Amino acid sequence: LENVLMQKKESVKSLKIALSKFNSLDERIKGLNLLQLVLNEIYGRKEEAKNIFTEACKLITQNSHYTLAACNLLRNCMNYYKHNDAIWYYQTAMQIAKKYKSNIDIAFVLNNYAFVHLKNGQLEKAYYGFEKAKEILDEYKIHESSYALVNMALCKLFNKDYEAAKSFLLEALVWNRSLYIDYVIKIHLANCYYHLDEISSYVKTSK
Numbered sequence: 001l002e003n004v005l006m007q008k009k010e011s012v013k014s015l016k017i018a019l020s021k022f023n024s025l026d027e028r029i030k031g032l033n034l035l036q037l038v039l040n041e042i043y044g045r046k047e048e049a050k051n052i053f054t055e056a057c058k059l060i061t062q063n064s065h066y067t068l069a070a071c072n073l074l075r076n077c078m079n080y081y082k083h084n085d086a087i088w089y090y091q092t093a094m095q096i097a098k099k100y101k102s103n104i105d106i107a108f109v110l111n112n113y114a115f116v117h118l119k120n121g122q123l124e125k126a127y128y129g130f131e132k133a134k135e136i137l138d139e140y141k142i143h144e145s146s147y148a149l150v151n152m153a154l155c156k157l158f159n160k161d162y163e164a165a166k167s168f169l170l171e172a173l174v175w176n177r178s179l180y181i182d183y184v185i186k187i188h189l190a191n192c193y194y195h196l197d198e199i200s201s202y203v204k205t206s207k
Helices: 008-019 025-040 046-062 068-074 083-099 103-119 123-140 142-158 162-175 179-195 199-206
Strands: none
Touching: 008 025, 025 046, 025 068, 046 068, 068 083, 068 103, 083 103, 103 123, 103 142, 123 142, 142 162, 142 179, 162 179, 179 199
């Protein structure tokens, strides 16, 4: 909750306390995953986050602990790896998601893997991944579709299709429940309004 409310430093403190109390390997991997995600979003602590991610990956491989907790961690490799360096993480995460027949996890692996294509400038591949993720989330967990919608909008923004991007962002705004994503949506919406010369909407969104 602290993380969702953008109380990042408080969240780190709580997670470190939790990690000191966990007994099972699965709980530890979940805790390390959350900790590296939060640290990655705090300025100047990315290297610390990467070290924690690496530590958790070692726990997974050394113990052959390929559970959904491992899937959730591995699919977040996009924060530290790109291009071919990311492939093993995503392939392993997808294998786990399919093994457990978890459609939600399949959707998030698709979404995150598409980021690799986006960073590589492969917009069509990226859009396809985001779109497939959204289709699954629409059926199983629609409020989470806001993440995929924002990413689809990014693809349109890179192509300077501001009208399409705006449409995706407005839809994302309907389903979103995250304060963090709310900020992201409004920043991109302001960009769309500016380029579409919708000045009143731009001013309102920028406040």
